[in-house]
Amino acid sequence: MKKLLFVADPLSSFVVKKDSTLAMMKASQQRGHEVWHCQIDHLKSVDSFVQADCKQIEITPHEGSWFKEVKTQVHKLCEFDAIIMRKDPPFDLSYVTATWFLSQACLEGAKVFNAPDALRNHSEKLALLEFMKFAPPTIVSHDLVDIKAFHERYQDVIIKPLDGMGGQGIFRVQANGLNLASIVETLGGNGQRALMIQKFLPEIAAGDKRVLLIGGEVVPYGLARIPQAGEVRGNLASGGKGVAQPLTQQEVNIAQELGPLLAKRGLHLIGLDFIGGYLTEINVTSPTCFVEITEQTGHDVALQWLTNLEKHIQ
Template identity: 40%
Template structure:
């Protein structure tokens, strides 16, 4: 019997297939003869207490001009799927939260949802790292300007960013006595109406921040160093950072293993953690990227590792039932 895989993602016509981790996973799924049901958040719905979605059965091709083709449009009962990949990019807004309630209905009917809907709701990616306090830099989470002012007085050089940002958006570096302090804080906190994260600036960012992929609690031994452009504080590839692939260090492996053990317990099968120097910065669980960069550099298929893991879960589930 063919495995039925549903994927909830951003519009497929807008992705960059050279870098898109979701595309890489789906291509491997297609190589294994999975039936792929493509969905967007707006397609999910509840009717008579059952979870459904309008979907499109697609086939994929590694072609930068035309990388997908719709074979058939079909309304599906989500419980009929074997796996659902929740790969919608942040922000984690209320529509995202509502969609996790719908996906949870499918999960309760035996569908493997990656990542677990409850955990997607429970753990903000930037807040999540504070659970591992011995690994993180000095951190403040607040919406109050006076508290950030006191924080910068003590730490002298900080990074400030919103809790719901992604891809390096709205990340600022502020030094003590910075004339732009007020306008930056007002912008990031929306005039003290939104929480933000402030952290002590780590000079190690000049060597790049590291993205480590974790699958079912186990870190992949290769990671992506995202090195900032000259004069830039952000290493994110989305804002021009340069990618280098290296083996993870013993200390990074230690951090990833401890974090991974917790993630596995919470049903977070696919994640990406960010480390600067030896400090944990973020834990990405919504739609972690950088798989393609590693796969293109080294003879490893992270997509295969993920799908092997999910297939084992399907076998165990079928034996149980």
Template identity: 45%
Template sequence: MKLAIFMDHLDDIDPDIDSSLAMMSHACARGWYCGYFTFSDLFCQDGEVFACVTEIEVDDACQWTEKTGRVQPLRDFDIILIRKDPPFDLAYLYATQLLELVERQGVLVTNKPQSLRDHNEKLSLLHYPEVCPPTLVSANIDCLKAFWQQHHSVIFKPLDAMGGKSVFHVGPEGTNLPVILEVLTAQQTMCVMAQRYIPEIKQHGDKRIILINGEPIPYAFARFAPKGEARANLAVGGIGQVVPITEQDRLLCQQLAPGLQAQGLYFVGIDVIGDYVTEINVTSPTCARQITAETGVDIIGAYLDFLVTKVRTSRI
């Protein structure tokens, strides 16, 4: 198999936890050709999509050796994984449009480029109102204030960030609410998401559950907020713990699975707090390595097995 990953530069990742690096490690262990490319490496000439792909060898400890980048037509690859981190900006949009051309030539490109465009990691929840907490999306400050007045304890977050960036919890006292909304909405020119605060996060954490083709891994990575912080994201100091998923977690996954499968979203990380899904992460879900380290469940291996089956089935 010949694999390439569209991702951020390796200098910008955390090698101790990055799932994309683990995917390359597993691919190399199977004897696959493995390479990666970034947005600046990608181009299209006369309808043919190319990238300057850097071949990479990654060992079991996720230590790597890079070779000199070489321009290659992407149609020559068996699998291309889209694993670039948000924000989903214009550059990301253009990349999915170019990679969709490669997909049309018979290459397995996943997660599916069109679905990444259609499936904002925050807004996609609106398609599943039965699994998400009370939620409002608006740029109107009065509308957002009314939502807070209704629920008294609310999480406000931008639609295009990750890792807990610019996420605010406003409690019953309403501290700094006007200025928070002015900044997040950029003076009512940008939509933000408001969700009722779910207090179960204190006891059970913010659980990352990974789904492969709609099937959940039986363990989750629960993230707990540090003292004095409402956000549980690892990027802001959250503490993680591997836990078995519950029957309620499975029910939530069952409700999401048909839509995810139909859209070609094969590797997904959902965030669950209490009885609710709060985000559906499709660009570059992580936490696979933490779960595998604690449980021995080979998440990345299972994903690569699934991809191999998809490739072989498409060629029959």
């Protein structure tokens, strides 16, 4: 039996029917491990050790009250067998501060998944720049001149902020260029924030496909998040429909190339996003879609995750 601490959003905020962190907790409990939880604002350094106000929980089968508290206790983070960082974006100063605490905890002997330094070093948008051979035409710039030139070349583009999540702040600008300057000024704070601009991929109609990597290994099914009702965003948080699908050979090849490389950097769980075979984002903070893939295919993603995690904490 191992003691696992999940650093996550408040338990009351979990969407019980489809929460991937909850699926990970359930798998851990079923395997006999202790499940603990804390929030990033519970992290602190006292008596020369990083600690947290932690809550041990037992997951119950009742959706209305899906857990019961076993006990609350202040723990040194190094006393846990594994710490699973599952705080959802935004990647703001509070998030970064949490990773600084976790980095210090690692120096004190803690094992953190995903590794906090790797989380800081891999922007979910900018990490794509290392792998541009797999990406659609893309630029990242503060400069409206650059963005106008890119739009003039490709005519139909997607503009998105670097710190967005769940499809927030994503705009499509078509050939007429309507409101291009206004969108760039608003999203970019008049040049204060860099933006990512990508060629629009009409294949989005078939879905924005999430492919999961666990310990460098590819989960054999992905979740195509298909835009609904005239939307260009497939994100489930923006109303997209999730359809589990086997991976294409192209997706497998790219995932197998990136998986071992990123796993060596401490990224145990990754969500790659594909549109029409192009890699568009590399998600590392709190990848989801466990429940949808498991329910639709029978492949237990949480069990695959836990089995791989256990290899690192024996």
